Amino acid sequence: MTDFNTAYPSIRKVQNFVKDNTPVEVKLLTNDVFAGKFLWQDPHSICLTVAADGGDQQMIISRPAIAYIKTQA
Numbered sequence: 001m002t003d004f005n006t007a008y009p010s011i012r013k014v015q016n017f018v019k020d021n022t023p024v025e026v027k028l029l030t031n032d033v034f035a036g037k038f039l040w041q042d043p044h045s046i047c048l049t050v051a052a053d054g055g056d057q058q059m060i061i062s063r064p065a066i067a068y069i070k071t072q073a
Contacts, residue, residue, distance in 0.1 A: 004043040014041050014069070023072040024048075028065050035072060 006012060017024055018038045026048060027033045036050035039058065046066070048059045 011041070014038060014046060017069075017071075025070050025072055026061060027067045027069075028061070029067050030065070031067075034059065034061075 004011070006015070016022070018040060021037055023035065023037055025033060025035050026046075034048060034050055036048045036056075036059075039047040039049050041047070043063075045060050045062055048061055049056045050059055
């Protein structure tokens, strides 16, 4: 099992996005791009909430599937 090591800057950065409710854009290795806000993270996944026609939807994204994360301007 992978440890959730908060000593890594990327873990701390994502945790700040969660805490501050920062809008982000997440691009996956499949070239799919999603915009939303992170709800939580664990050693294996990140939960992103995205706006949908019927209200917000939650998406669980596997960390290895992520190409990049950036804040939205």
